[in-house]
Amino acid sequence: MSDRSQLIETGKPFAFDAQRDAEFERLATRYPTRESLILPSLWLVQEQEGWISAEAMAYIADRIGTYASMVYEAATFYTMYNLQPKGKVHICVCRTLSCYLLGKQEIVDYLQRELGIKPGEVSADSQYSLEEVECLGHCGTAPVVQINGEFYENMNVEKLKDLLATLK
């Protein structure tokens, strides 16, 4: 894992929008402790903004009533939380075991060439971001790629080409 602890500050305060605010209050009734809201709150921020800034973490901590360091720990520990803005098309290529055996590297190499970015990076025009992720639990249909949350199975370079064209 690379260091995820260098947080980005937007310079503006953060707050939940009305929908997230209501959802937060609803979730607060589902757990006996406030700390349990840390992971769900980080997801709410990510749903709202696409990524999680330092201000958002501070907001969550104060809203929940816990230490900012607790939120900081969770945000950096769990790799699905985006701590920087991602591309409009966020491509996650599974890199483990079966996907590895069935050609994930070809897919990664193609995307690197095509999009001009390495795993972990965002393209200059903010259109694309690329990541290699660990086993996505779709081994029977490897190689598998997850783009903006959707699973695309039995992928190869050809199919990926077509897919990216449709996602533009």
Next chain:
Amino acid sequence: MQVQVLSARFDIPDAHRIEVAKEHGAYATLEKVFSMQPEEVIETVKASGLRGRGGAGFPTGLKWSFLPKGLDKPVYLAVNSDESEPATFKDRYILVRDPHLLIEGIIICCYAIKSHAAYIYIRGEYTTQVKALQAAIDEAYAAGYLGESVGGRDFKLDVTVHRGAGAYVCGEETALLESIEGRKGQPRSKPPFPAVEGLYGCPTIINNVQSIASLPFILTNGPDAYKAYGTEKSPGTHLFGISGLVKKPGMYELPLGLPILEVIDKVAGGLRDGRTLKGIIPGGSSTPVLTPEEAQDVTLDYESMAAHKTMFGSGGIVVLDDTVDMVKLVENLISFYHHESCGQCTPCREGLGWMLKIVKKILRGEGTTADIDLLTELCDNIEGKTVCVLSAACTMSTRSYLNKFRHEFEAYVHSGAPVQAAM
């Protein structure tokens, strides 16, 4: 060879919708279950011989019976839907194709263990699956199967879905609890065990999705019907995932106890044309690899696997053929475990990183025989000295490749190149 016990409703169109599921028997056991004493339900599950389907294979009914009696604390159920062990891809079918099977199983379990609050811990990557699951839960609440009075009975049950966010270690039961409580998924020392002190310090049962989903069949048809499948000590069926270098990879429900080579050939279509078998990972990446010779008399059950010094695990079978460079495969696996280490305890945190760097060094052609020996020794130095078994998952599997395919590592050391044309 395939059966449809757990997957009975999988192929029925729209079986995820409560009306369709009910038409085909969903929630039908509840009448019978609520007429039993909770202890009777536990005994039934015990009698069925159901073993935990998450990978450890611990007898489910026995685990439930560890709950202390007469404690003045709420009991929790945590359903483990983290499914992150590489090669494992079974539980998500239940979530998408027959979520009401899971919900019914949760009701049965919670009634038996006297729990009124269940948390389903689902891995963050399962985006479509969590939507399907939540939709089913909402349907169940609307229909009165969850909430203040389940099925009109004096039994309250709340189910909450808690999303993970990209950590394999949260499949470990105590790390899962930590994650629900808002913390990093760093496993706890045991004792105390979750059955005594678990979620929020209260008695907690953690069961895999498939284990819970097996309950309706057992309660409907009785333990003997379940034991009719599988072997004496490994009864029942399992959703096996077969992947890797086979013609028909996929999820197949099979009774336990079938010969592994036969399953690979007959169910998964066998190897690709012109290829020979090199090895089989029998139950998820953490299980020691089997050579073709060893696999000759291996059957898909806990006992046979243990006898061959590997594990049944999650039933995620990966087939390796002669195109696979075992050293690169080991790099891929160690890299996975290193990335997923929670970082809490010294041997795993520092040791897995060191192991990865040594393997990379060997792959670069800069390795020595001493490095191979060191890699082997580190497996022993790390294993068993840590808070949880993530490190053992890495070391046990790595050791098996070092032992059984050492010549491939030596080829890199002596010539700086792999044994054969690599991937």
Next chain:
Amino acid sequence: MAEKIKLFVNGQEVEVESGKNLIDALGAVGIEIPHLCYHPALGADGNCRLCLVGIEDGRPPVVPACKTRAAEGMKVLLDVDNIKRIQRNVMELELINHPIDCPICDQAGECKLQDFYMKYDGQKSRMSVKPVLKAKKMDFGCGVVHDQERCVLCARCVRFTRLITKTGELGIVNRTDAARVNTFPGRPLNNRYALNVVDLCPVGAMTSSDFRFKQRAWFLTKSPGICHGCSKGCNIYIDHNREKYRDDVIYRFRPRLNAQVNGYFMCDAGRMTYKLENDNRLAAARVGEKSVELAEAVEAVRRAVSQAKKIVMVVSPNCSLEQMHAVQALAGQCNAAVSGYSDGYVQQGDGDDFLIQDDKAANRASFAILGIDSGKAGFDQAIAGADLLISFQNDLTRSLENDTLFEKTQFVLIGSYENDCAARAAISLPVASYSEDTGMVVNCDGILQEYRAAVGKISPAPSLIEVVHQLGGPFSTRDEVLADLTANVAALGGVDLKHIPAAGTALTANEVSNVAA
């Protein structure tokens, strides 16, 4: 008195206290189990894995000692091959990414990694690959400097800020070997006990910017003492050294364990009072503006005393019990009034619910024991028409509303510190401070503690008791004062003043309240 149980260590029977974990139980009888993350004040975390011990016939056979309660008949295996191998291997793994900063690391000489390496490891490094690199020399606030590379991730500092100060500034972010300690951006360490993490840290990951690079630990003499920053009387180590061509100087205070008084910790403000012992000391006797020999100044004071019509002697609440009593005796002989007036030493509302007290003096409780009035009314009455005021360590400028007193009354200061008060004195005499002298103080909870002379200056100032004797007081030595205290002060009747236990002795409520205020 805790119950004792018998267990076996390496086959030998050992008697230990029941109810403790193996580290504490065996540590109390001199058997060391190496460990990094366990700390009695913070509980067991179980992450370092250094304390793994064997239990014969145990299930499991190897357990972390920090999480294992000592039980009757338990068969602990420490000095056996497999446990020794584990200790070596865990140490090896601790060290592979640890930067060998020893030559520039403050912790050298008092570092657990060094100590355990020497005792339990001793192997050469087998690292032929690049180590993990992290940030160094990070300013965490409150004078704490953090080095992420040196950190062994024992989490003691994190547990301290969450369990003890409950301020939660520290956390361990990332996972796997990218894990590191950090503060949240914009929320640095900000509590009054932050520097305790420097003591807690078993390695040089947490260091004090105040102490950084100043002195090597092995040169320091670690003398036990009592902090005089407030009435808690936290037990401390006075770490001092007399370098060649320099005087004996204190480099730092560290808390010393006392379960009755301060536990394992002390506050940052108290920790920094060591500077008051080093700098701005009253160095030479003065008459007017002129520095003079001590004898000349003493003579000047004796003359002033004999000529004065109304004398007031003010003692400081920081004087020791013996010093106060000696002054009392001197005052009796000179017909002087005695006051302990020192309201200015109390900062109302500053204390907290942990260690810090409002009263910033160490021994106010002794006023009641000795019957010394410290009220303003009494002082005002005493000072009215007085022509000689002698202060023993008491900085009256802290308590007085204005300076008019010094204009009307001849003022003598007998003390250790160069302060506003000393500047106003007609005659000033230096005396040994508490770090250079031996004495007893009673803290806010009625615990009597003894401190012993630690620092030995090249030209030591005389003790306050000696100066009082030179001024005409009846006691020539501290022992004589102790004898008089034992004989005449009811509250101290049951206490053997010559043998105060190291952890102090609690004066019972009866004894203290027997004395008239």
